Amino acid sequence: MDDQSLRVQNASPPTAVSPPGSFLQEVIEATPGDSRLGMCIQCGTCGGSCPSAADMNHTPRQIFAMIRADLREEVLRSNTPWYCVSCYFCTVRCPQEVHITDVMYTLKSMAIREKRYDDSTAPDFSQTFIGYIESYGRSYELGLATRHNLRHRPLQLPSMVPLGLGMLARRRMDFAPQRIEKIEQLQAILARAIELEVGV
Amino acid sequence: MTTKLLFYPGCSLQRTARPYLDSLVAISPLIGIELEEIQDWNCCGATEYIAIHHLASHALVGRNLALAAQQSNGTHTVMAACSACYLNLAKTDSYMQVNAQLNRQVNDALQAGGLHYQPGTVRIRHLLDIIVNDIGIEEIRKQVVRPLKGLRIAPYYGCMIARPDRDNRWDNVEHPLALDKLMKAIGAEVIDFPLKTHCCGGHMTQINMPTAYELIRRLVYGAAQYHADLMVTLCPMCQLNLDAYQSEMNRHFHTNYHMPILYFTQLMGLAFGLEPEVLGLGKEFVNASQALSRIGIEVPAAEPELEMVEDKPARKKKEKAGLPMPQMLHSEEE
Numbered sequence: 001m002d003d004q005s006l007r008v009q010n011a012s013p014p015t016a017v018s019p020p021g022s023f024l025q026e027v028i029e030a031t032p033g034d035s036r037l038g039m040c041i042q043c044g045t046c047g048g049s050c051p052s053a054a055d056m057n058h059t060p061r062q063i064f065a066m067i068r069a070d071l072r073e074e075v076l077r078s079n080t081p082w083y084c085v086s087c088y089f090c091t092v093r094c095p096q097e098v099h100i101t102d103v104m105y106t107l108k109s110m111a112i113r114e115k116r117y118d119d120s121t122a123p124d125f126s127q128t129f130i131g132y133i134e135s136y137g138r139s140y141e142l143g144l145a146t147r148h149n150l151r152h153r154p155l156q157l158p159s160m161v162p163l164g165l166g167m168l169a170r171r172r173m174d175f176a177p178q179r180i181e182k183i184e185q186l187q188a189i190l191a192r193a194i195e196l197e198v199g200v
Numbered sequence: 201m202t203t204k205l206l207f208y209p210g211c212s213l214q215r216t217a218r219p220y221l222d223s224l225v226a227i228s229p230l231i232g233i234e235l236e237e238i239q240d241w242n243c244c245g246a247t248e249y250i251a252i253h254h255l256a257s258h259a260l261v262g263r264n265l266a267l268a269a270q271q272s273n274g275t276h277t278v279m280a281a282c283s284a285c286y287l288n289l290a291k292t293d294s295y296m297q298v299n300a301q302l303n304r305q306v307n308d309a310l311q312a313g314g315l316h317y318q319p320g321t322v323r324i325r326h327l328l329d330i331i332v333n334d335i336g337i338e339e340i341r342k343q344v345v346r347p348l349k350g351l352r353i354a355p356y357y358g359c360m361i362a363r364p365d366r367d368n369r370w371d372n373v374e375h376p377l378a379l380d381k382l383m384k385a386i387g388a389e390v391i392d393f394p395l396k397t398h399c400c401g402g403h404m405t406q407i408n409m410p411t412a413y414e415l416i417r418r419l420v421y422g423a424a425q426y427h428a429d430l431m432v433t434l435c436p437m438c439q440l441n442l443d444a445y446q447s448e449m450n451r452h453f454h455t456n457y458h459m460p461i462l463y464f465t466q467l468m469g470l471a472f473g474l475e476p477e478v479l480g481l482g483k484e485f486v487n488a489s490q491a492l493s494r495i496g497i498e499v500p501a502a503e504p505e506l507e508m509v510e511d512k513p514a515r516k517k518k519e520k521a522g523l524p525m526p527q528m529l530h531s532e533e534e
Contacts, residue, residue, distance in 0.1 A: 032254060033299045051398065052411050083407075087398075092363050092364055101364075105254065106254070108251040123251075125407055126251045129249070130245070130249050130252055133242070133243045138214075139246065141211075145406075148406060159448075163444055167216065170218075170485075172217075173215055173216065178214070180242050185313035188313045189260075189262075189263055190260065190309070192309040192312035193259035193305070193306070194256050196305050197253055197256060
């Protein structure tokens with residue numbers, strides 16, 4: 001290798017390229033803070049570290065390549081973000097320090113907003129969960145499990161009954177949800193936050 | 201000396217992880233912790249709120265931080281025992297510190313409820329961190345009256361306490377040692393568990409069961425390979441997935457694992473000489489009484505109504521045994 005090629009390499013350090021108006025730019029802007037998504041070097045450490053990669057339509061590395069290739073539709077239809085279990089293995093192992101878990105959350109919220117994901121099980125679970133938070137301020141496991149299973153796994157519901165009864169018998173579930181005292185205060189805060197979010 | 205803490209229990213500790221709360225309350229005076237619950241706290245959003253509304257998920261947590269800051273009398277330490285709560289509280293606080301726009305917007309939202317939060321006002325810590333790093337292993341050792349000699353345990357941290365660890369609380373984000381040391385201090389035999397921070401399946405038990413079953417299987421299989429008597433955890437989600445779904449996992453893979461999953465606070469209580477009842481023992485699905493009786497600790501038999509409930513899946517199995525299904529041959533062998 002001659003001196004010149006070394007000089008050329010040194011002269012142009014890697015930079016995050018995200019053309020304005022691209023899907024990459026859109027994802028970066030929708031993720032709070034510096035996600036470093038543009039810095040991905042396609043090494044595959046993320047997919048190799050992911051406990052649920054085997055069941056994903058695309059590994060995280062593939063998703064990031066697809067984002068760069070502007071394959072908006074395919075990315076938002078992929079089950080990948082929904083199969084992310086938030087274990088943060090990829091995030092701490094990424095040599096480029098891309099905030100991968102946060103990017104997955106961004107992709108989920110984009111897919112929900114545009115109703116893109118083909119199988120609604122995972123988005124519905126999130127929606128049902130936050131529905132209880134917005135009404136009561138706290139989560140309500142019995143209602144969540146019952147409503148979610150009724151909608152998405154009605155045939156498997158009987159097999160879940162022993163588990164539910166076991167939880168109730170052990171007093172590890174309640175029949176009724178708990179409501180926080182100042183639920184109106186929380187609702188006002190969330191309403192304002194959602195207003196700001198849409199406005200952004 | 202007593203350490204006063206603002207306590208954020210979170211939804212799980214009140215219900216699915218009730219034994220965690222009961223055992224924590226029972227050991228607190230012995231290890232010099234005074235818990236002051238944050239008044240009217242709300243859910244942290246788990247891993248679901250942020251999947252739908254980014255900003256609102258931080259505002260949701262922001263309300264808790266604001267309430268904690270208001271209430272702080274004599275302490276600025278907020279303690280969460282649930283890993284997801286701990287991570288969500290810590291994450292919002294640190295994101296608000298480094299991201300001026302997020303800070304402004306969260307406070308704009310909080311204002312709608314008459315609240316304000318200056319990021320960095322309270323310090324978010326996990327219970328294990330406080331016990332090991334503030335109170336210290338030596339203090340814990342002094343309280344031990346019934347060392348858990350002969351009990352072989354797999355220390356299981358799960359993900360969210362270890363990672364991403366923005367505050368550098370742990371020696372290692374993949375193989376931390378705090379829980380290992382703590383369990384050794386109370387006399388247990390601790391295996392070097394290679395899967396200690398692997399995923400329990402998280403919300404996959406609700407979204408796609410086979411994915412969750414495989415993750416549960418890996419952990420239980422791993423602990424069984426090391427001849428662990430039980431796994432000890434510090435996260436309600438991990439305990440729920442590994443305990444309540446273990447029989448479903450066994451059915452799915454035609455296996456026959458029996459790996460009890462207890463909270464570290466329950467084992468601490470036992471070592472401190474407390475009675476199993478006050479520590480919420482016996483409320484687990486995969487019964488720990490056999491494992492504990494090996495070291496001379498008798499857990500009271502489950503109430504009759506509990507036994508009836510436990511009978512149900514077994515009876516179903518027998519009905520199925522009449523059908524010529526291949527897996528039945530397998531389960532008969534076992």
